[in-house]
Amino acid sequence: xxxxxxxxxxxxxxxxxxxxxxxxxxxxxxxxxxxxxxxxxxxxxxxxxxxxxxxxxxxxxxxxxxxxxxxxxxxxxxxxxxxxxxxxxxxxxxxxxxxxxxxxxxxxxxxxxxxxxxxxxxxxxxxxxxxxxxxxxxxxxxxxxxxxxxxxxxxxxxxxxxxxxxxxxxxxxxxxxxxxxxxxxxxxxxxxxxxxxxxxxxxxxxxxxxxxxxxx
Numbered sequence: 056x057x058x059x060x061x062x063x064x065x066x067x068x069x070x071x072x073x074x075x076x077x078x079x080x081x082x083x084x085x086x087x088x089x090x091x092x093x094x095x096x097x098x099x100x101x102x103x104x105x106x107x108x109x110x111x112x113x114x115x116x117x118x119x120x121x122x123x124x125x126x127x128x129x130x131x132x133x134x135x136x137x138x139x140x141x142x143x144x145x146x147x148x149x150x151x152x153x154x155x156x157x158x159x160x161x162x163x164x165x166x167x168x169x170x171x172x173x174x175x176x177x178x179x180x181x182x183x184x185x186x187x188x189x190x191x192x193x194x195x196x197x198x199x200x201x202x203x204x205x206x207x208x209x210x211x212x213x214x215x216x217x218x219x220x221x222x223x224x225x226x227x228x229x230x231x232x233x234x235x236x237x238x239x240x241x242x243x244x245x246x247x248x249x250x251x252x253x254x255x256x257x258x259x260x261x262x263x264x265x266x267x268x269x270x271x
Contacts, residue, residue, distance in 0.1 A: 056170060059135025060142075067143035074144040106217030109165060110210050113172035117179075117206040124180025131173045134166070156230035159237030161220035164212060164244055171209040175202040212244075 067073050112130065119126030138158075145154040178198050186194035223236055 056131045056135035056166070056173070059132040059137075060139035061135075063136040063139025063141075064143040067140050067147070071147055073140070074147050102217050102221035105220050106214055109168070109213040109217055112169060113206060113210050113213060116169060116172040116176045117202065118176070120176035120179025120202070121183075122180075123183060124177045127173050127176030127180065131170070134169060138166075152230050156233040157224050160223045160233045160240070161216045161237075163237050163241040164219065165216040167241075167244060168209045168212050168216065172206050175206045175209075178202045215240075 112134075116127045116130050119128075119130065142154065145151060179195060179202055182194040182198040183191055189197070219236070219240070223233065226233075228236075
């Protein structure tokens with residue numbers, strides 16, 4: 056995904072004329088007026104559609120592992136490319152804050168989940184390509200249990216991401232507030248990923264026995 060993002064950014068940087076085909080001029084006008092995505096009257100329906108679409112992408116990343124992980128890698132590369140090209144095009148227009156305030160509230164969670172789902176697909180592909188001393192079916196079965204748990208846990212987070220994308224990202228909140236919400240979501244997500252399930256360091260147990268009383 057990072058490779059796709061960098062490649063997309065460089066492509067627009069080398070060919071600024073691509074900006075018009077990537078971002079319509081009307082969008083820049085809306086950004087200039089501060090009116091981009093201010094209507095959320097259809098947010099519940101949008102949230103349902105966004106959640107469904109994101110889960111579909113996550114499942115494609117996972118299932119792509121059965122084809123040696125090639126579709127998975129392409130999905131990650133494509134998502135990075137799209138974000139990189141649009142971000143570079145918006146950068147040329149001078150609307151970075153407005154753009155990232157529209158992306159960050161849900162994007163931190165959504166892109167992280169897509170990367171995790173991509174990781175599960177690559178786990179499956181790796182088991183097929185490098186089964187080690189096991190039969191390919193056995194190696195795949197061993198990895199599949201962990202991969203399925205990972206992708207199901209990640210897909211459940213897309214409900215939160217879709218809700219944020221429908222209600223928070225296009226809302227009339229100040230740009231700073233949206234960026235702060237995205238940062239808070241990122242801190243909570245990665246604190247959970249890095250710390251949850253890890254047993255705390257075992258403390259030494261000291262047994263304090265009260266000494267027997269001796270006569271004076």
